[in-house]
Amino acid sequence: MKIIVDMMGGDNAPLAVLEGAAQAVKEYGITVVGVGDEALVRRTAQENSIPLDGIELVNCTEVIDMCDEPARAIRQKKDSSIVVGLNMLKDGKGDAFVSAGSTGALHVGASLIVRTLKGVKRPALATMVPAKKQAYLLLDCGANVECRPEMLAAFAVMGSCYVNKVEGRCSPSVALANNGAEESKGTPMLKEAHQLLKTTPGVRFVGNIEPRDVPGGEVDVVVCDGFTGNVILKLTEGVAKMLLGMLKQMFLANLGGKLAYLLLKGSVADLKHQMDSEEYGGAPFLGARQPVIKAHGSSKAKGIKNAIRQAKICVENDLCGTMQSALDELAAAQKTEE
Amino acid sequence: MKIIVDMMGGDNAPLAVLEGAAQAVKEYGITVVGVGDEALVRRTAQENSIPLDGIELVNCTEVIDMCDEPARAIRQKKDSSIVVGLNMLKDGKGDAFVSAGSTGALHVGASLIVRTLKGVKRPALATMVPAKKQAYLLLDCGANVECRPEMLAAFAVMGSCYVNKVEGRCSPSVALANNGAEESKGTPMLKEAHQLLKTTPGVRFVGNIEPRDVPGGEVDVVVCDGFTGNVILKLTEGVAKMLLGMLKQMFLANLGGKLAYLLLKGSVADLKHQMDSEEYGGAPFLGARQPVIKAHGSSKAKGIKNAIRQAKICVENDLCGTMQSALDELAAAQKTEE
Structure with a gap:
């Protein structure tokens, strides 16, 4: 190869x-x-x-x-x-x-x-985003700023294939990023996309996912337009960076902090590993x-x-x-x- | 009163x-x-x-x-x-x-x-969102899912008044949440809003802010449509909750973790305090x-x-x-x- x-x-x-x-x-x-x-x-x-x-x-x-x-x-x-x-x-x-x-x-x-x-x-640009339970595939995360509902349906189909073939997950779940769990939520485009995803063949659609639940990592694929996906990807990175930075400050603040760091070293390394997007490689253009x-x-x-x-x-x-x-x-x- | x-x-x-x-x-x-x-x-x-x-x-x-x-x-x-x-x-x-x-x-x-x-x-629904340098005012964070550029200009004006009068910040800076720093970025609505904000009286517009920089807290007011604002607010909460939960797990994992917690107790309390949105009260409908x-x-x-x-x-x-x-x-x- x-x-x-x-x-x-x-x-x-x-x-x-x-x-x-x-x-x-x-x-x-x-x-x-x-x-x-x-x-x-x-x-x-x-x-x-x-x-x-x-x-x-x-x-x-x-x-x-x-x-x-x-x-x-x-x-x-x-x-x-x-x-x-x-x-x-x-x-x-x-x-x-x-x-x-x-x-x-x-x-x-x-x-x-x-x-x-x-x-x-x-x-669409797709990325595995680190999350609590397990990483999820986010697409589109920035290539197509505006999307039609049919595009989101195609993203759902391709994203399902990807996490199945590349991440080895069976019957992956797909959620639509939206500002509420009810199907009446969101812009007209998102309402239409929700209805379309319900009947898209080959997609196990589990409904809307609210932004606060996205980092839980309970679904395999999160679909959205490229603008929203870019916000989700970059803000997740930004908030994680801010908090890990604050954690580092705590460790460096005084002798107690330094001692605490020695005690937590292994766990901190695990945490960094789990949040490290480089582990998943790059972002495929699906x-x-x-x-x-x-x-x-x-x-x-x-x-x-x-x-x-x-x-x-x-x-x-x-x-x-x-x-x-x-x-x-x-x-x-x-x-x-x- | x-x-x-x-x-x-x-x-x-x-x-x-x-x-x-x-x-x-x-x-x-x-x-x-x-x-x-x-x-x-x-x-x-x-x-x-x-x-x-x-x-x-x-x-x-x-x-x-x-x-x-x-x-x-x-x-x-x-x-x-x-x-x-x-x-x-x-x-x-x-x-x-x-x-x-x-x-x-x-x-x-x-x-x-x-x-x-x-x-x-x-x-518009506005909220002070905890951030690294200092909390920023985010609006609209969910009341008006779709917005016109003129609405964002009004948000910028009202948000500037709010952080000046209520948070006591002089000459507050205003940024437009967008998927890139260049003014050519984003949806047609955002491009138009960017141009409008440049000439909006009473607003110190500092340009676009990328989602990764939002948690830095370097600007006083972040304006966006209610859909994007809802994503920013709720995802910030969600990622912070995930990471603080992981931190707690580290502390509870074993004796070393518990000891580390005792050493860091004060700093952890400060961190939680800084990230606590209840400190800023509620969200005004501006x-x-x-x-x-x-x-x-x-x-x-x-x-x-x-x-x-x-x-x-x-x-x-x-x-x-x-x-x-x-x-x-x-x-x-x-x-x-x-």
Whole structure:
């Protein structure tokens, strides 16, 4: 299996990407096709004694920056690592694409270059979000700011396939993020989506979920528009960061705090581990014809390695084929209703 | 000063309301007009040895339940504590109204009975949300699910008046909750609101704020539509509850944890205090002609007492009059532009 990896994406590229790729090659027995500035990558590898066994390098001369306008960058920077990598994926020169680069450019590129599954207009960005009972899949978490009810139904179908195939959860539950449990709650779009989800084939819809219950992690998939999903994802990170920061202050405040830290060290490490989104790899663009995975921009080697593992699981379980079958079923059901 | 208090609202009524009202009378030197089932209130007072000095009781025979449809309840339950209390406020028989009852019914009642300030169609629900640096005012946090840009401008004006008059902050900063810092981000409504806020008189607009930065507490007022505000408020509570629960588990896990708790006891109390929304009282409906304050449904005596204190500060500082002047200025500026 060949996973194409963007060597130039993310805050810590190319070093962290290279480290993560080398670890993935060793641990998962895959081949990595590294796309980027070949001379820079080779020099980084040499300077840091990272073996390039199992990593094929493909040179390209451009990089899409975070400040580039996504659609323009995809059209104009033809020799950028994202455009070259996505074209290789489309042409069958690899099985999946992993990048810690610009989310916007990856979204546009996944749509325009890799193309979308039948029944999907634009892919959704999905993320496993750490929670109390267990992590849940949140989508869309930022790719499509405004959504129609039918899009949310497709998200529910694809999200169910994902947590089933990649996280190994049977008969996953799906909830609609809303400002109340009753089906009469929310905007007109959400009311319509609620009714649609009740009859969406292949989806075990359990109703609305209120924001206060989302961090409980009692459901497997939470669907919403990309604006709401972005708020949920980023605010969860922000509040967790604030509280963990306050906890750290408590430990550093005085001698008693330092002693308490020594006593709690193991539990604190467990807590950090449970809240660490890098454990789950990256965020897949669900709805692209082949697996495209966005790793966190601040990914360290572990985040990249886990995103590559996640890509491998997507390929092994034919996630995209499974999603297409489920979406075809949804389309057939909608046709019968009309 | 007379504060009208709904004795029947909230999970712990009438006992917690009565306790909070009695404390408020003693501490703040105000008179409370308690509206509710007089016999029940008197019995509760007697059984719990709560003095009724400074508390006038007004009997009413109905209660609006959380499951009542708000608009219908306001129209039909004419002798409910909320309808009677709001009518007394309108008729000048008190200076402000405090209730821990149904948010929906209070919103409809504030609009239909108390009426709104000129330039405000429906009041916004505003809440002080605990944060790292200092608490910020969030509005709308659930009353108006969908909003127009002009409504957000009015929220910004009223929110600035509130944190100035009630929290005593000079020249408060206002940010627009959005999924990116750039002004090109968000839905069409948010893009328009951003442009409008840049020129709104009396508002020190500092641009968009991303959800991850909201818990930092670096701005004084965060404006958004009621759907987004509800997500921000409830998710902040939910994530904090999850993490504080995990922290408790750490303390209870073993002897080391228990010892650590003893060492950190003071800091943990400070943390809980900082994250405790009851400290800030209740959520005012900004835009009603007179102060109407919704206390948390689960309020204990402290929450009720603080909501009454908050009502007193609103009255003392003529918050509603100040907001009307600021809204008039906004209307004049909009007229000049046209």
